[in-house]
Structure formats: structure tokens, C-alpha cells
Amino acid sequence: MAISAATKAATDALAVNHAPVSVGAQEVHRWLQSFTWDFDKNRTKYSTKYKMANDTKEQFKLIAKEYARMESVKDERQFGSLQDVLTRVDAANRVHPKWNESMKVISNFLEVGEYNAIAATGMLWDSATAPEQKNGYLGQVLDEIRHTNQCGYINYYFAKQGQDAAGHNDARRTRAIGPLWKGMKRVFSDGFISGDAVECSINLQLVGEACFTNPLIVAVTEWASANGDEMTPTVFLSIETDELRHMANGYQTVVSIANDEAASKYLNTDLNNAFWTQQKYFTPVLGMMFEYGSHFKVEPWVKTWNRWVYEDWGGIWIGRLGKYGVESPASLRDAKKDAYWAHHDLFLIAYALWPTGFFRLTLPTAEEAEWYEANYPGWYDMYGVVYEEWRARGCEDPNSGFLPIQWFIENNHPVYIDRVSQVPFCPSYSKGASTLRVLEFNGKKHSFSDQWGERMWLSEPERYECQNIFEQYEGRELSEVIAEGHGVRSDGFTLIAQPHTSKDGRLWTLDDIKKIGCVFADPLKAL
């Protein structure tokens, strides 16, 4: 075998220095951008009106194996904490019952968001042309699988070790019954995966992750911890370490289209629609979960919202994108109003429809009523009096024969569902900005609660045809619907949902609901 000059050089080099040599992740990554090639059919399967630049870089330069190493280290810490010290101190049984219930919803609904983000970032991986940009999205695909598993692990942990497994153990089957589900699907599912790929990135990364994961995944840990839950901070803060890369992906999406003419035409409209889409659900639901789903209070939701959404995201984050022509959404002003009252409006309806949940809800106590009034002056006259009336009529007691939804009917306060956001609202009894708008299309009536959603629907009604629960279940008796949706515990008749978390209170059964004779009706039919 002939010895080449290169082999001789390598041999000579070794004679001088035998130091071990390896290859670092960055040494491989720097070639990544050249991994692709041009060919006729090389175009995305998901159309977008924007053109992503071919030379877009990613901020976090990972290769597959380095990604795995990094995540594995985080997993070791996280699962080590959960399986070792938190289990030994029986932590799942030292969580306030109200918060135990909140985590049934928060963790499962976040799981849906994370799951759909796998598909969303798969679409972006397909849409991007630059290998580095594809690589950034690919990392996120894997992250979202991680987060899906992590959120599932919270419910798994609470089911296995906690005080009330029902709802934690079967949320994936029972979650679809209630009025919060479809709205959640709009923001966390379809909003991420169905549409122009860049529009979906804006929904997922620029708004969902850069804006709402801060309150959803970071602020929630303070509330959890205050209420005795150390499992959620352990998992959610580990999730959040990945979210930073996802926000960077959203930033890079904007960078990749910044020089495209379409960006100047459409980007701010898409951002405004995405922001309104996300805030319409998250603003009321997060506020409701934090304030009404806890015993110990950290701070009023409106303050959290102002800090994370208005100042940090609407000001600083969007400000950084200003050089690319991005402006704060026009709907931010209206959202700020929602941050004050919308969660109170929503809890009133959610509590009224409590039998359709997969969790237990609790009426505000006297101490809490004081806290609400102190932080939201006017709360008592609007909401406090109603809760007092419901409590006096025995809404927590199965023998009372009273479901709070009856109060809405008796007082002629119909509850509608916004066609675009799928969020329920009661225009005649709310302090938020909801106003009833009804439009007819193809022989069907559609209700809307705000101008932003109505505008989206008017321009593309074919995108928002989904039935709501009143249409789906119209004419059906409530206990039948609950049984069909598996909303009962393992004894086969006690409801998973309950209107209290009192350890002494009786639990409602299907029979208790049946004897009330509550039948679903579509309020739009009465118009």
C-alpha cells in the first residue's frame, strides 16, 4: 500500500502530538447549511403567502446527538426529583385540593398544545428552505414530544399518588364534554396547525410561546408552589428551558420573511389575528385557573397579565421585532380590558356548567370574596351576590336539585358561544367587553362576542364551521351526555366533576343530575 503525502503528514503529526482529538457539535453544525440541494420539486407541501429566505440561520445551533445529551441531563434532574424526594415526602398528598383540580385542566390542556405543536413544527420544518431553520424547527418537534410526555407525567403522577385521581387518570377521554374544550382546541390545536405555515408559526411561536407561555408555564409555578404543589414547578420549569429556543424559532421566522414583500402587506394583520386568537382564550382561562383554582393567592391576574403580556411581550419582545416592521397588535388595547374582568365572567359560566367538567370547582369563600373585591372593585356586586344566591339555594348539595345554569335561564341571561374562539359568553350578564353579534350564513346562525373574531369570520367563514356544545347536544338530557362522555368515576355513577372540594361534602351522581331534567338548548334558535 502506497503511503500518501497526507498519510505521512498525519504520521508526522502524531509523532509530535498524541493528544486525543474529538469532534464538537459546533464543528459539525457549521456545515449544516450546505446539507441541502436544489431540485425541481423542492417546495413545501404547506402553502404560505410569505417566502422564507434560503439563508436563514438558527440561534441555538444543535446537532441531533448534542440535543439528546442536553435534554437527557434535564430529564435526569426532573425525574430524579419527582421519583425520589417528592415521592418520599408524599408531595402529591400535600397539595391543596383546589389546586389538585386545577392541575387536571392545566396539565392536560397544555399537553394538547404541546402535542399539536409537534405537528405544527413538522409543518414549519417542511416549509422552511434553509437547513439551519429546518434544524431549529426539528429541535422543537422533539421538544414538543418531550413536553407532551412531561404534561402527561404530571397527570400520571397525581393520578398514581394524589388525593383524587379521577380526571387526572382519564382526562384524555373526558375532556371533550365541557365548554372549555373547544376553545382550547382553537388556540392550542387548530390555531397551530391549520393555515398558512407562517401564520401558524406566529400563532405558536410568536404569540403562544413568546407571550402566553410565560404566564402559563412560569407564573403557574408560583401559584402551584404556594398551594403545596412542587411537582408542577419541577416539570414546567424544565419545559420552559426549551421554550426559549422556541421563541427564538419564532423570531427567526420573522427574520426569514423580513425582506419579503408579503411581510409588509400581511405580517401585522396575521400577528393581530394570532394575538387575538390566543388571548381570547388564555386571558380568561389562565386568570380563572389561577384565581378560582387556588386557595392561596399570589397576585391578581391582571397584574401578572400586564407584566408578561402587555409590558414584556407587547412592549419589549414586539419592540425588538420593530426593525422588521412588526407592530404591537391593534387588539392589545381590547385585550387589556379583558384581562380585568373576562376571567370573572368565564368562571361564572364555567361554574354554572360544572357537571360537564372533568374536575371539581369551588365557589369563592368569604375570604376570597374579600380578596376579589379588594383587587377588582365592583366584583361583589356583580359576581359575589350571585355566588351567595347559588350557595343559599344549595348548589353544592346533590339534594338541592339546583344547578347554577338554571339561574341563567330563570333570569333570561342566555349563554352563547363565540363561533371563532369557541369561548362561552353571556352578553347580558358580564362586566367584560363581550357584545352579542349574530350573523347568518348558509342557513345557520353564528354568534360572536367581539369585533376581532367577527372580522376573521367575515373574511373566511369556511375556516370556522365547528359546532359548539349547545348545537352538538341540543335536545339531550345532561346526565345522558355526561355518561356518554365518560364523566363518571370508577364506581360508574359518581361524577368526576363536582361543585365543591369540601372533604365533608356529598358527591353528586348521575341520578342527582338526571332528576333535575336539564336539557341542552341552542340559544341561537331562540333568536
Added chain:
Amino acid sequence: MSIVVGGGRRGLTDPEIAKVILAAIPDKPLETQRKMNYFMTPRGKRINEYETLCCYTQPTPDWIPGGLDWGDWTQKFHGGRPSWSNESTEMHSSDWHRHRDPAFRWHALYVKDKAEEWRYTDRFLKAYSADGHVRSIDPVWRDEVLGDYLGAFGFSEYGLFNSHSSPTRDCLGDTLRMSIAMIGLDKVDNAQMIQAERTFLAKLVPGFDESTDVPKNEWTKGSIYKGARETVEEIWQGTYDWNEILFAGHMIYDPLFGQFVRREFFLRLSSYYGDNLTPFFINQMQLYHSQTKGITKDMFHTCLAADENFGDYNVSLMNMWSDKWLPRTVNAMKDFMGIFSKIPTIAGVSDKAAIEAALGRVFDDWQRDYADPIGYKVDTAAMIKTVLSGLK
């Protein structure tokens, strides 16, 4: 005590708060069923952790078979196309949630394995370099075969990696989606390992070109990978049905072309040319191939071919897809035969008889593991003859 807690007080450790919490907790658990996802049908006797954490995470309505949700999509594509739809594939299933990774790997287990492989790679490369193994590699093998043709093969792996993007978006089940993303990541890992090897060689061998320019030129313009490139492009971007993409890539192209190139060319021949570096990387790729094979055989054979309602139809479709993708793959292998004229022939190793034997192993394996389970009739001898006609 006050319900307002500030200053980061923690309910688990703050005695005052803990006292209130403990007083509110029920004296005994309210529910006896503690098994999450207790309602599902496990693959084995009991629901395992993988099934608990992955199954039914997808919120599809019941008109996509296996879904637990109801109704329509809350937002659709512009024009009204649904978020996910049965029409995204010609395959039919009675339950799109039926697939399982045979290794039951959820994310934590998957990254744990790969992290260990990365740490071991680092240790191996340090030992390899310190030991001076690089001195023994045949220069032609090193500079031309590894530098150019292994580098060019990285594009095949990278293209196949990208073919997983739309199936990750479009597939109809949760365990499917997770498996698809993971086997996709393994493919880009292969491409990156190839570049890592070339970069490593450049650090040890002065003048060795780690740039991707020559390999890309070979991949895009050369004759050796012409058929492979055209097939990969068609799988990646020419095909829309997510099941067909996976079938073409993992049931036809990779078990034939990929296995021949990795196992029977680079892995088998390298040691004859003094190269014991390449087998280290190729063996990792072969591990991924083996894991992927388990996954895709579960998708296509265990689930779709055996489907109680649509099995016969699905098998017919798989036969049709085999008819479509097999000739292209055979052609890719035929083109690849040109590589043997680039290396010094070693009798019994890289001569025609040895190549024919290698092809026989690949085609026999493929017939046994992929064709026979769907009743696909194939004349492997004729195919081997066609491939061999590419020898220069």
C-alpha cells in the same frame, strides 16, 4: 391565616400554609382507579409507561378512526381543508392509535440512548486519535471514498430525514407522530455523523477536505448516486401521502439501497482498507436502522396489514407501492455499482462474486422481512442481475 402569600412562600415547606392544606385534604382518596389511561387497550398485558404518556394525547374526533373527540375542527386551513383528515392517506385503519414503538420509547428514553451514544462517540474518537489508527487507512479509500462518496451518501440520509416533515405534520395518530419524528431525527443524525467523521479526519489528516462541496457535487451531478438522488427527491417532495412516503423510504429504499451502501459497502469493506473508524459510525446507523425497522414493520405489518377491516385492501396497496418504488430503488443500486471502479479491487471482497453475494444478502433480508409479510412476489435474482449490470 391570610390567603395571600407572597415572597415565594411554599405550601409544601411553610408550616403555616401546610397546616391549612393538610386540613383541607380528604381523609381518604376520592378515587380508587389510579391507573392513568385505564380505559385503553394495551399492546401487552398491562398498560406501560410509554402507553400512559403517549396514547390518546392526540385530540382527533371519532370520525378519524380511534379518535376520542367529537365534532369538527375549530379552525381549518384557508379554503376549509380540515386540520387532519382521512384523505391524507390512501391507507385505511380501524384505529390510527394502534401503533407502538416495539421498544416503547417515549422521549426521555429516546434521548437517553442517543445521549449515551454521543458521549461514547466522544470517548471513542479521543482514543482512536491518540492511538494513531488513522495512519493505517488506505489513502484512496480515505480521500476518495470517505471524503467524496461517504460524504455524498450523507445527502441521501439528509433527504430521507426531510421526507419525515410532512408525515410528522399529517399522520393521524399520536404514537405514529412520535415515532415518525424520532426515526426522522435518526436520519439527520446519520447525515451529521457522516460529516462528523469527515471533520474528524480533517483534524487528523492534513489536507483532507472536510467541505461538503465535492460530495454535494457528486450527489447532484455524479452518476454513482443519480438513481438514489432521484428516488430520494421523489420520496421527500414528490409524494404527498404520508404513509406512502414512509413506505417508500423505510420499506423499500432504505432496506435495499441504504442497507447495501451502509452495511455491504462501507461497513464490510472498510476494514479491508485499514479503516476501523467508519464502522464505528456505520454501526450506530445500523442500530437506528434496526430500531426504525421495528417501528415501520409495526406500522405497516402489525397494524395496517393485519387490520380487521381494511387489512386486505392495505396489503394490496402496499403491493402497488412496492411495484412503484422497487424499480427506482433497484436502479439506484445499479448506479451505485459504479463506485467499485473507484477503489482498488480486493479478491473475494470487492470483486463481482463478492458484490453479488452482498446483494444476495440484502435482497434475501428484504424479501424475508418486508416482501413476504405482505405476500409480495419478487424475483430477487433478476433484480440482482439488473443491479450488477451497473458494474463498470
